[in-house]
Amino acid sequence: MSDMAVVVDDLVKRYGELVAVDGLSLEVASGEILGLLGPNGSGKTTAINCILQLLTYNRGEIRVFGEPMSATAYELKRRIGVVPQEVAVFEELTVRENIDAFCALYVSDRARRRELVQEAIDFVDLGRFARFRPKKLSGGLLRRLNIACGIVHRPDLIILDEPTVAVDPQSRSAILDGIKHLNTRGATIVYTSHYMEEVEQLCTRIIIMDRGRQIAGGTASELKAMIGTGERIRVEVVSPAELGERELEQVRRAEHVRTVTYEPPELVVECAPGAHNLADVLAALAAVDVTCGRVTSEPPTLNDVFLEITGRALRDEAA
Numbered sequence: 001m002s003d004m005a006v007v008v009d010d011l012v013k014r015y016g017e018l019v020a021v022d023g024l025s026l027e028v029a030s031g032e033i034l035g036l037l038g039p040n041g042s043g044k045t046t047a048i049n050c051i052l053q054l055l056t057y058n059r060g061e062i063r064v065f066g067e068p069m070s071a072t073a074y075e076l077k078r079r080i081g082v083v084p085q086e087v088a089v090f091e092e093l094t095v096r097e098n099i100d101a102f103c104a105l106y107v108s109d110r111a112r113r114r115e116l117v118q119e120a121i122d123f124v125d126l127g128r129f130a131r132f133r134p135k136k137l138s139g140g141l142l143r144r145l146n147i148a149c150g151i152v153h154r155p156d157l158i159i160l161d162e163p164t165v166a167v168d169p170q171s172r173s174a175i176l177d178g179i180k181h182l183n184t185r186g187a188t189i190v191y192t193s194h195y196m197e198e199v200e201q202l203c204t205r206i207i208i209m210d211r212g213r214q215i216a217g218g219t220a221s222e223l224k225a226m227i228g229t230g231e232r233i234r235v236e237v238v239s240p241a242e243l244g245e246r247e248l249e250q251v252r253r254a255e256h257v258r259t260v261t262y263e264p265p266e267l268v269v270e271c272a273p274g275a276h277n278l279a280d281v282l283a284a285l286a287a288v289d290v291t292c293g294r295v296t297s298e299p300p301t302l303n304d305v306f307l308e309i310t311g312r313a314l315r316d317e318a319a
């Protein structure tokens with residue numbers, strides 16, 4: 001099983017009465033970018049902290065690169081880089097000194113460390129800020145510093161816990177590109193997020209978590225193929241001013257139509273997978289003399305997958 005970077009078997013972590021991780025099993029293959037996707041509170045951070053042995057747990061086995069993980073497995077820990085959810089850097093040190101301090105935990109040779117620190121600074125593009133202290137950095141730059149501190153020792157496995165929360169779009173896209181680059185350079189990546197778009201863009205495989213459990217896993221396309229929705233068609237109704245039951249019923253009767261919702265002027269039709277859904281829906285509308293304006297057809301999202309399995313949305317609008 002040496003091609004597995006991480007194997008978690010039946011992990012349980014309780015906080016008093018609350019079961020934060022509830023029999024979680026998962027595998028991370030060497031070389032992949034695994035996304036752990038789940039709403040806030042689904043147990044992602046707790047699972048990660050158990051894997052890293054930062055928390056004790058009630059049950060379960062964890063192996064990293066084929067070896068049992070334990071609090072004192074220092075050789076294994078050296079091969080892991082962690083980018084925690086909360087930015088954790090030293091306020092009194094500059095950017096360069098911070099990265100060096102983290103590097104020094106694993107690399108004692110000063111010349112080698114200088115090279116690695118410079119490489120990490122270049123990697124997150126913080127060269128212009130190398131002599132700044134953290135309090136002078138914006139949120140996005142702080143996140144980049146946090147990443148540099150986690151990856152400076154060139155770990156084989158990199159675990160990033162929601163590294164783009166509260167980050168501007170430009171820094172976010174730089175961070176995602178950087179993670180892809182680390183992966184091409186050979187690192188296995190575990191990436192937790194509640195942003196489904198990010199996970200879909202970045203990850204080669206995705207595990208969806210809810211209430212401390214894995215509820216589904218696969219590539220984004222495999223996950224979407226698991227559910228009944230093939231596409232969501234949105235139609236702006238131009239005339240008549242308001243659709244009646246006759247027109248709505250006509251659409252419902254079209255082949256593959258699963259649900260029809262109408263909030264004037266928009267009609268939303270969810271269809272099961274089919275080759276001519278859009279044409280069928282438009283033909284149904286034309287048959288009852290409905291004139292359409294803008295029409296769009298979208299494939300299902302990972303939120304649809306989550307919704308279909310749990311009955312709830314992956315995240316509320318404010319998240």
Ligand SMILES: Nc1ncnc2c1ncn2[C@@H]1O[C@H](COP(=O)(O)OP(=O)(O)OP(=O)(O)O)[C@@H](O)[C@H]1O
Nearest residue numbers: 015018020038039040041042043044045046047162
């Ligand atoms: N130290 C703690 N004591 C008690 N309960 C906790 C503690 N840490 C987490 N929890 C609870 O455990 C559950 C899982 O939390 P966890 O932080 O692992 O979820 P998450 O998916 O990482 O969400 P988030 O992205 O918000 O961190 C939540 O119900 C949370 O309130």
